[in-house]
Amino acid sequence: MSRLVLGVSLLVLAAPASAQVAAAWRDSAYRLSAEVQRVRDSLRQDDSQIEEIARRSGLVVSATSEYRAFAEEVLERFDAARRRWFGSVLPAATGFRITLRSGESWSFGRQTSRPHSLSITGLPDSDEAFRFAPPVPDRTLSDAGRATGELLGEYGNLMLVSAPAAIRGWLRAGLLLSLDEDSRRERAMYSLVTGAGKAQRECVRGNAGACAHALGIRRWEDPDAGGEYYPLVRADLLLAALEQGGEGAWARLMAEAEGSIEEGLAAAAGMPADSMLLRWRDGLLELQPDRGPLDLPAAAVILGWSALILGAGLGIARWG
Amino acid sequence: MGLMLRWLAGVGVVLGALYATVSRPRSAPAEPEPDPGQQRVYQLSAHQRRAVRIWSALAARDSAKARLATLSLRTGRPEIITVGFVGAASSPEAQKVVGDRWTAVGAPDSSVLTLVMIYNEAQFDSLRSQVYPYSGALLVPGSANDVCVAMTPGSRSAHGDIDVVSSQLDRALAPCLLRAAFGIPGRGMRDWLERTRAAAAKSNAWLRRQDRAVLDGSGQLPWEPMYEQVTTGRSETGLSSLLRSLAAFEIAVMTAPPYQMGSAALRCLEGNTVACTRTVLDSFPLHESLSGDLTLSHSWEFGLRNRRNALLSVHPIGDWFLSDIIRLEGRERFGRFWRSDQPFELAFREAFGRDLGEWTRDWGVRQRRGSWEAQFTPVKPVTLGVSLHPSWALLTLGWTAAALLLAAWTARRRQVT
Numbered sequence: 001m002s003r004l005v006l007g008v009s010l011l012v013l014a015a016p017a018s019a020q021v022a023a024a025w026r027d028s029a030y031r032l033s034a035e036v037q038r039v040r041d042s043l044r045q046d047d048s049q050i051e052e053i054a055r056r057s058g059l060v061v062s063a064t065s066e067y068r069a070f071a072e073e074v075l076e077r078f079d080a081a082r083r084r085w086f087g088s089v090l091p092a093a094t095g096f097r098i099t100l101r102s103g104e105s106w107s108f109g110r111q112t113s114r115p116h117s118l119s120i121t122g123l124p125d126s127d128e129a130f131r132f133a134p135p136v137p138d139r140t141l142s143d144a145g146r147a148t149g150e151l152l153g154e155y156g157n158l159m160l161v162s163a164p165a166a167i168r169g170w171l172r173a174g175l176l177l178s179l180d181e182d183s184r185r186e187r188a189m190y191s192l193v194t195g196a197g198k199a200q201r202e203c204v205r206g207n208a209g210a211c212a213h214a215l216g217i218r219r220w221e222d223p224d225a226g227g228e229y230y231p232l233v234r235a236d237l238l239l240a241a242l243e244q245g246g247e248g249a250w251a252r253l254m255a256e257a258e259g260s261i262e263e264g265l266a267a268a269a270g271m272p273a274d275s276m277l278l279r280w281r282d283g284l285l286e287l288q289p290d291r292g293p294l295d296l297p298a299a300a301v302i303l304g305w306s307a308l309i310l311g312a313g314l315g316i317a318r319w320g
Numbered sequence: 321m322g323l324m325l326r327w328l329a330g331v332g333v334v335l336g337a338l339y340a341t342v343s344r345p346r347s348a349p350a351e352p353e354p355d356p357g358q359q360r361v362y363q364l365s366a367h368q369r370r371a372v373r374i375w376s377a378l379a380a381r382d383s384a385k386a387r388l389a390t391l392s393l394r395t396g397r398p399e400i401i402t403v404g405f406v407g408a409a410s411s412p413e414a415q416k417v418v419g420d421r422w423t424a425v426g427a428p429d430s431s432v433l434t435l436v437m438i439y440n441e442a443q444f445d446s447l448r449s450q451v452y453p454y455s456g457a458l459l460v461p462g463s464a465n466d467v468c469v470a471m472t473p474g475s476r477s478a479h480g481d482i483d484v485v486s487s488q489l490d491r492a493l494a495p496c497l498l499r500a501a502f503g504i505p506g507r508g509m510r511d512w513l514e515r516t517r518a519a520a521a522k523s524n525a526w527l528r529r530q531d532r533a534v535l536d537g538s539g540q541l542p543w544e545p546m547y548e549q550v551t552t553g554r555s556e557t558g559l560s561s562l563l564r565s566l567a568a569f570e571i572a573v574m575t576a577p578p579y580q581m582g583s584a585a586l587r588c589l590e591g592n593t594v595a596c597t598r599t600v601l602d603s604f605p606l607h608e609s610l611s612g613d614l615t616l617s618h619s620w621e622f623g624l625r626n627r628r629n630a631l632l633s634v635h636p637i638g639d640w641f642l643s644d645i646i647r648l649e650g651r652e653r654f655g656r657f658w659r660s661d662q663p664f665e666l667a668f669r670e671a672f673g674r675d676l677g678e679w680t681r682d683w684g685v686r687q688r689r690g691s692w693e694a695q696f697t698p699v700k701p702v703t704l705g706v707s708l709h710p711s712w713a714l715l716t717l718g719w720t721a722a723a724l725l726l727a728a729w730t731a732r733r734r735q736v737t
Binding site: 020021022025026028029032033035036039040042043169 | 357358360361364365367368371372374375378379381382477610611
């Protein structure tokens with residue numbers, strides 16, 4: 001029966017597009033897109049296994065039975081992390097819902113998988129609300145840190161949609177919030193101190209203009225300035241500016257919709273761009289390892305063990 | 321009596337072991353039925369992607385035709401126009417690719433005019449359908465000149481320029497470059513190009529790689545593999561579990577002929593030159609009837625994959641096939657082939673002095689040996705049908721008889737007390 005319904009609906013939805021007319025195919029694509037969304041929504045809302053777990057201001061968390069305890073932990077971590085960068089600003093005016101859902105097993109060749117979904121949906125639940133529900137592997141929903149990272153990644157993408165166009169274009173790779181913070185900062189530090197271009201070296205020495213050039217914010221008046229840092233470094237700078245700016249940082253960034261990248265970053269951090277750049281640089285340089293890979297105690301231990309093994313070996317060997 | 325019982329017990333144990341290994345469990349779990357709701361979403365999404373693909377192709381075609389009506393094209397290096405972008409915009413990347421290719425062509429044929437059009441892909445992305453919009457060529461025959469429009473999608477970069485995918489643009493340029501270099505194709509070639517939507521004419525390697533020893537195709541197989549998509553696995557039986565644990569699946573894949581290229585390609589690789597000719601002439605069974613003046617965008621996007629008759633159908637030949645003919649046979653002879661009004665196969669023989677099937681077989685064998693697959697599995701010559709040599713049967717019978725005689729002779733020497 002369902003096959004019959006599907007066949008008829010496809011016939012109705014796609015039929016006008018049989019001719020070689022672009023407008024007919026466009027209309028068909030839009031109708032099909034709306035139908036896909038409608039079916040997905042009805043599937044999502046009919047899921048009786050999902051229950052509401054907790055609420056914060058503007059944030060509802062739901063989950064299937066096996067993830068109820070886990071969902072509460074994820075909620076705590078996620079809420080604390082998002083407030084650091086975005087304050088109380090929400091991607092949807094009336095809030096959003098996070099759903100952790102267990103999936104059904106399916107096989108592809110020899111591999112069996114059970115993808116789960118971790119969705120962010122705008123509230124109220126309606127056709128107009130945004131929604132994002134990527135399937136995630138089992139391991140994501142077995143580690144609260146990983147699940148929080150995944151959610152933050154999607155949340156950052158949703159927030160970026162309303163960010164000034166100049167900032168979106170400048171970031172290139174988005175906010176990269178799905179990366180673990182320590183890992184992101186360490187990579188940014190590594191990029192900063194190993195950059196070989198002239199502007200990159202000058203930036204490490206504390207020249208704010210050179211930093212601005214190497215980060216693609218402002219041109220440096222030097223023909224040999226060299227290249228720029230990776231997009232990850234830009235994301236790290238923006239997140240640092242948001243953190244420095246405190247509660248209202250994101251709102252101030254939004255208010256600079258028509259401004260340049262430099263103006264946006266300065267507004268977010270609540271200080272002149274050069275000061276913000278130097279403070280960010282100082283923060284990264286503090287992460288540099290302060291000792292060599294091998295210290296004296298470690299060398300002594302290695303030598304001691306080597307001597308012991310050598311002595312034991314000579315002791316048991318026959319010399320004739 | 322005791323001996324008889326022992327025999328019966330032994331036979332019983334052997335039969336029992338065989339039954340336990342081969343038989344399926346009586347209450348094998350039923351294959352899980354895909355959720356009807358999800359299935360509906362998959363099918364609707366597939367139709368939506370198809371609609372976006374065709375919409376993008378037809379919209380690009382309409383834009384190109386509208387611009388052609390107002391533009392006066394000149395021979396030589398083509399003009400690059402942008403469509404659907406707000407404000408002035410240019411694409412340095414596209415200019416470089418087009419400049420390099422036309423420099424390599426030399427003096428282009430005056431009977432063909434070319435235009436390069438980059439259209440804004442944003443509107444096709446708005447549905448989040450994860451589809452590459454159309455990238456290919458529009459061929460407009462004219463009374464005085466033929467016009468070839470290479471069309472590819474682009475997007476505005478953060479710096480205000482227009483970004484294009486260079487490899488995609490290069491493939492879209494290929495049919496136009498062939499016309500620029502060799503002029504208007506003869507009837508045989510034109511019919512073949514129209515029938516196949518120029519799907520085997522997507523490489524410009526003939527302009528870049530003069531060395532005949534270098535293989536083109538980036539390690540792909542000479543005939544495009546088509547797989548049947550499997551989303552639900554069968555439940556395991558005792559036998560299948562045993563086979564899997566013995567890695568029999570991998571062994572079967574490594575030792576079997578390369579079925580993924582289809583039966584016609586297999587027969588060709590085995591030496592059947594008629595099948596080889598068929599893989600060239602009857603290739604590309606299109607499922608979507610795009611307007612005949614458009615070349616094929618991506619064969620894998622236009623419904624060629626995941627077919628139920630994938631093994632029996634003729635698979636698309638590598639899209640660098642025509643480019644390799646030029647590289648291996650030379651531009652001058654290819655020019656004669658290109659412009660010939662004879663049927664494709666006859667024109668090939670006249671131009672190169674070789675049978676099309678024979679040439680294709682040699683090409684296919686060489687390509688397969690140089691493919692990525694050959695890096696990981698031993699590429700043996702394809703052998704089809706019964707491979708048991710008559711002498712093997714005689715040898716088997718002879719050795720069996722020898723074994724029986726030996727056993728009988730040993731038994732006769734045994735003393736029974």
